[in-house]
Amino acid sequence: MNDKEFLENIKNGKMSIDEGLAYLKDFNFKDIDIAKLDFQRKNRRGFPETIFCQGKEDFALVEIFKAFAQRNESVIGTRASKDQYNLVKKALPDAKYNPTARIISLEYENREKIGNIAVCTGGTADLFVAEEAALTAEFFGAKVNRYYDIGVSGIHRMLSKIDEIKKANVIIAIAGMEGALATVLAGLVDKPIIAVPTSVGYGASFKGISALLTMLSTCAEGISVVNIDNGYGAAYASCQINKLIEEE
Amino acid sequence: MNDKEFLENIKNGKMSIDEGLAYLKDFNFKDIDIAKLDFQRKNRRGFPETIFCQGKEDFALVEIFKAFAQRNESVIGTRASKDQYNLVKKALPDAKYNPTARIISLEYENREKIGNIAVCTGGTADLFVAEEAALTAEFFGAKVNRYYDIGVSGIHRMLSKIDEIKKANVIIAIAGMEGALATVLAGLVDKPIIAVPTSVGYGASFKGISALLTMLSTCAEGISVVNIDNGYGAAYASCQINKLIEEE
Amino acid sequence: MNDKEFLENIKNGKMSIDEGLAYLKDFNFKDIDIAKLDFQRKNRRGFPETIFCQGKEDFALVEIFKAFAQRNESVIGTRASKDQYNLVKKALPDAKYNPTARIISLEYENREKIGNIAVCTGGTADLFVAEEAALTAEFFGAKVNRYYDIGVSGIHRMLSKIDEIKKANVIIAIAGMEGALATVLAGLVDKPIIAVPTSVGYGASFKGISALLTMLSTCAEGISVVNIDNGYGAAYASCQINKLIEEE
Amino acid sequence: MNDKEFLENIKNGKMSIDEGLAYLKDFNFKDIDIAKLDFQRKNRRGFPETIFCQGKEDFALVEIFKAFAQRNESVIGTRASKDQYNLVKKALPDAKYNPTARIISLEYENREKIGNIAVCTGGTADLFVAEEAALTAEFFGAKVNRYYDIGVSGIHRMLSKIDEIKKANVIIAIAGMEGALATVLAGLVDKPIIAVPTSVGYGASFKGISALLTMLSTCAEGISVVNIDNGYGAAYASCQINKLIEEE
Amino acid sequence: MNDKEFLENIKNGKMSIDEGLAYLKDFNFKDIDIAKLDFQRKNRRGFPETIFCQGKEDFALVEIFKAFAQRNESVIGTRASKDQYNLVKKALPDAKYNPTARIISLEYENREKIGNIAVCTGGTADLFVAEEAALTAEFFGAKVNRYYDIGVSGIHRMLSKIDEIKKANVIIAIAGMEGALATVLAGLVDKPIIAVPTSVGYGASFKGISALLTMLSTCAEGISVVNIDNGYGAAYASCQINKLIEEE
Amino acid sequence: MNDKEFLENIKNGKMSIDEGLAYLKDFNFKDIDIAKLDFQRKNRRGFPETIFCQGKEDFALVEIFKAFAQRNESVIGTRASKDQYNLVKKALPDAKYNPTARIISLEYENREKIGNIAVCTGGTADLFVAEEAALTAEFFGAKVNRYYDIGVSGIHRMLSKIDEIKKANVIIAIAGMEGALATVLAGLVDKPIIAVPTSVGYGASFKGISALLTMLSTCAEGISVVNIDNGYGAAYASCQINKLIEEE
């Protein structure tokens, strides 16, 4: 619900004066002691606040989701466990869950999707990061195309998709182990690449450090990097760029 | 010299048939054994090849610059020492040098600058990275605005500039030590931020690792990161975004 | 029970001669083989000994708590699991437990609280460290004010509380991930800040190393740092300073 | 020169109206492009700004010192090399230099020293950090007592000084190698200890990491830690505490 | 059973010729494919082989213990879980288990204990390493004295025991966290110290790395170090020294 | 089934035209969205594709195995848990499992084994890596000889086997802890050694880093190294060499 919708709801009586007063009380941010919820963020930063679920105490998590629901604000919660979803669902039966992406979502509107973000992975095991990125980008209003298991150890798989990938506004390159996917892609396209190292691998992969260092050290240009397994962050940065390109 | 100019030069006799044949011989890439020079890169990737000078053997460096000069291709060399510049200058008296940015440049044309990239630093000691970024971005055809020494330990300095910074298409946030500049900026603007950790600091700064981890771990959205001290890489990624926004 | 109370108890018969002899036998420290309990510590160091529960064997933990109980010495046990609490409670039904702070407490007196310590966190997930700090400081006799979820990625939340925070004698700044809370606070106040990195985060946060390095590398002055998640240690150091300021 | 002195100087003609106007132009901060000098810091944060010399470009360093000199603001520059001092001295003949502490100082007033800060080192090789701490603390107006080479491998040396050390308001404990000085001191005194790991040592000392981890991991209470070799930071934090104790 | 006893048993008929032949078949080492058991080790290296249980497959562990039992060779197994003990006990009802030290033992003889090894710990939580060291040393025939919880954060506890500790031939100093126990002891005694870092602690203790670096970097002489939590290794090295001193 | 067999099957009617068409549809690679299966790999790279099971989602794992089964392609899956095997077995009752090597296998042909690969381990606890290597090498058609528990702390065990080991074409040297097995072997033989560090050990073994660094830093020649615990990779590299030697 944006500001205009709020005022119209008051005018046409969909919202009572009392409901309006309660709404305005938390206009800037709702202070629930253990958290300060930032409902104006969409205006200030372009995309709504989301909820990082991991490590939140149960009562806090539910209360936060309920605060969004009370204002009909769509919201997603990332890094949510199945147990956390069950708690939220009990309070808010409309909540949905994607177990691969580990995302709880509460959506009150249908947004048109714009632009083109390509989400690529090196292997099948990087799926959980890729789906976190793809679902987040779709929640933020971007069109997403998925290209999975096109890693560099079998370069013909990537080459068979490269013409499609080139059409995207931004490319999210997700890979674990040696993480060379972003480097090879960057040599073939002229679009910005957001690289996401994943914790996939063992031994000298060091839970994603190997792929992280590879991506930071790359000799190919046009690559910038987010935290290990941070599909959400890659989606956010990509959506900013995608939106700026489409809007201008 | 782009392909069209090449053909016109042949047609109007500015270039002889023999010169044209020599030119075509290296059309794809010039193989000088110790390096393969990629003159078609501007067409494939949007920006011309540049030269990473650090660690190159002297004879190789000079030969590479000369190959560009012979084709009247503008080029810059990054991470160049004063000594390397002197060698290049002896062979190519038109070469210029910026000692803070450590960039050798050879420019044969005047490009119009487009868009708006904000280059911000936390402190004065980050200057060498900031100037590498700024000069590279200008070489690649972007308008650049500089905001130096606006780090978070005196937040009023940043706040006094924030309205200007918000107008940029992309923001390059450069900081060493604790590297929190990008995080605070990201909370105040709605533009993509390319964060560059610098090796400035001592002790637990670990030559930029502290700032790198800060930038990767940030809880603020819209930040992606390049290698420590990699002003060049930040400029490249920013110019891609800047160009896509301006062109569409 | 301090020395004066001990002697008065003997004089007025509240304690028998035999009880007094048993008490004096362990006057310096009680040696129970696997531990040496230091009852004179309050006199020597200003605050009573506390019990680090983590890793203690069950029988030892219970015996240590009982030794304090037998002397009516108030005591807290930090980093205590629920299971450890249940063991202690069976032996000492007066023992209390705070599951967020993971503290077992046994209190025999009401102390007046003095001074003002501000406990601040960057996010909601830092709560377990913040409450360990706050409860410890209160046990040691300090007044505590809590400011939670005021992290730097939404700087307006911190600015709305800064005038209150400035009034504290000491500030405890608790943050995970990029850990920039302490730096920004230090630029705005003129009080000593004890910074506590937390293990909150993932990937390049490296279980608190990122925040630890940030806090150590900070370019802001007036910050000193304790171990990752060490709310107890931050409280101890803060209480020393708070007490010295109030007492003089 | 504080605000009151400024107004008196105008009133009694020591400063002309024109000089006064120039002074006011940079009242908040003087923006010299590559730096923003913060002359109001003494009012906001309690102690004047200082200059971190390491890594500053020569022209910038001199310009910054001159800006302070023009306003008769006392200032020190830390981590200054001999060469940097020579440059500053050429422009400002009153500048002084302490080669052990690597501090350039420009002092225009005599301050009375208050309180008591004990600066202790484990060994003789920690001297450069200790003197940086001691001189900084004296510049900030604290009385300092030095206790050098009292490390724990010969505990009788520390015990012979402990009664004096106990009288300090704050103790700065500086040690390299195994860095146990702070731990042993903390067991014997009831004052806050600011621990400074030093880069003294070799091999597994890892340029101060060993001492840093020791100090952070200590089981003794009342210790907080600053960056490796950061004598300046320890002095700043200590002076805040020393001043609060003395002033109240 | 040593060689002489073997021959005597044959001579006096305690062992049949067939039993003797079976015994000789594995005289050098018994090859059971997945392991090569080294029964001659006591002769070659002075102490019998022991069994490192952690990570051994169940069937292998039982077979190895049985091979020792069949030859009446006393043996201990270190780092044994409760489950491993239960498996061994089923096959060999005489096997004993110490859960703190995690040692399975099978003893067929009573050895006289010689010399004096002091086993010291910094805290109560280091007990599991200390008991592994103490029981191993006793198994190898040394007299052991235990001094637990005498860490440096309360130096008076160590000083009250120092005269006893000085009488040992070798001192095992076991400590986690900041691990300064060995350094302070080394300044007070003139006996070799084997230091054992433990994984006790959290955060910057890094599972024993902090204590390990402390012990390696120490400025006190006469200390050598074994692996983190390696009570067994410390006991072995100490027993070698203890035996050489007593025997000569 | 190789290409020739495919054509013969069509010719002699073992395979119908419809079956042939379905087969050809996925000739290059079968794209099942979340994976791209590479059936031509045996032709291109000499050995068939294998399946890295760890981290694969259940439905994906089963679908991949079924795709191989439908084409009668023998395949192994490495790093497979018992649970994963049970899922596969339900769909494909011919699947077999080796719990030590953690390998699921599906074999449709009997291959003759060629050459000689020696698989050596330092200790008994390295068995899981050794069997992964040995079974993989046998699947790829190599003859394997096993030499387990011949580590350098009892050098006579290795020396008793050295003449046999020398006869191999390639030696796989598997060791954890200090990992010196490869170095000592390399001094005694003149065959290429593929060294595999294992995660066996504790404390300063750092889950295989100690052994990895040892093997990389070795002063002995003829050793190259694969990832920690990577028995599979060592087998692959060894089989390439073994095959080239035997075939030429």
Place this chain on the structure above:
Amino acid sequence: MNDKEFLENIKNGKMSIDEGLAYLKDFNFKDIDIAKLDFQRKNRRGFPETIFCQGKEDFALVEIFKAFAQRNESVIGTRASKDQYNLVKKALPDAKYNPTARIISLEYENREKIGNIAVCTGGTADLFVAEEAALTAEFFGAKVNRYYDIGVSGIHRMLSKIDEIKKANVIIAIAGMEGALATVLAGLVDKPIIAVPTSVGYGASFKGISALLTMLSTCAEGISVVNIDNGYGAAYASCQINKLIEEE
């Protein structure tokens, strides 16, 4: 000079009996106190001993080279500085030096070169490692083909050479920064690859650690790895394989 040549020289008088006795005295190894020179190594290990020059004291280095010269044994010294070469040349005027490869060589015979080793680099800056590998391999009797600057950021450069590279018996893949060269090559060829990470790069390249981890973590098969910058070790391992393939 091999054993047969030695005996023939004695027989035909080219070598006197006295010279023969001196020769036999050091037959096994020549003990010059600070070194034990291993002249029988060519027989035992297939290739002659070489000299690791770095860190050797000057008098020792010269004496070692002279010992080889006295026996007419060809030898190379790796990691030799220009200064070390000058010392050796003064004593042995026949010594030659390659400054890129940093190799001193002393050759007394012409060997026929066999087989085919492909030495590939990612960039021009990896030249010093590539030439160390190439010259060493040639010294050990292998034919070498060089493919430099074919890194993955411009994949068309590698693809233009791949048919030649496939013909080698072994491939040495040398790369710094993100080090993905070996992975991409392994997907395209069926020959063993020895990967060499180089220290080329800056920041998160960590002097070769990034490339090392990439190569160890690779998901491509057939790659084994040697130490950072270890061109010599890669050549040795490659020559063993090359020789076994050619000889059989």
Place this chain on the structure above:
Amino acid sequence: MNDKEFLENIKNGKMSIDEGLAYLKDFNFKDIDIAKLDFQRKNRRGFPETIFCQGKEDFALVEIFKAFAQRNESVIGTRASKDQYNLVKKALPDAKYNPTARIISLEYENREKIGNIAVCTGGTADLFVAEEAALTAEFFGAKVNRYYDIGVSGIHRMLSKIDEIKKANVIIAIAGMEGALATVLAGLVDKPIIAVPTSVGYGASFKGISALLTMLSTCAEGISVVNIDNGYGAAYASCQINKLIEEE
């Protein structure tokens, strides 16, 4: 000069009463502000104090040596540069210097050497650590035997010396790179081994970390470890053991 000699010198007039009074003034330790010299250490700890020269300021170093000279106390200074020696020599012409061991020595007496310490190295490049150990041990009164360049990559060199090495009371095993020397020795002898990792090597040797981890992780018993390159510390620990064995 021990206490008895002091009193005899007074009695027989070799020392005047005034000289005696000056001597007694510093009897416990001489406090020269920047250092506290511990002349009673030989009585308390068994061996005299030595001087760690590295990092000492010039005036301090000379003053410390002079303090020893004035009392005719023999002393050595370790890790001394050539420049430091020249300074000391100017003040004290009797001072001697060993450039390999980097030791300044000042000796006033001839001590009989006792026992047997074996100093072994893996390679020739470890010489500087070995000689530091050997000279220190000789200064402390031990007989030393040297066994250099007997590393495990050519095991026959070690085996040819093993019978001699077995006769030592203690063995110092010095090695860089993979550092396996101590492990192999420990399997062959029954004497305590003090292992010293050295910084010799490159790349993954990480300036001695590789060898350090190897030595700590070893599966061989009877090894304890000192800091990287710490020949002095190994000698000290060995001399304690050697003396205890010889004296009893």
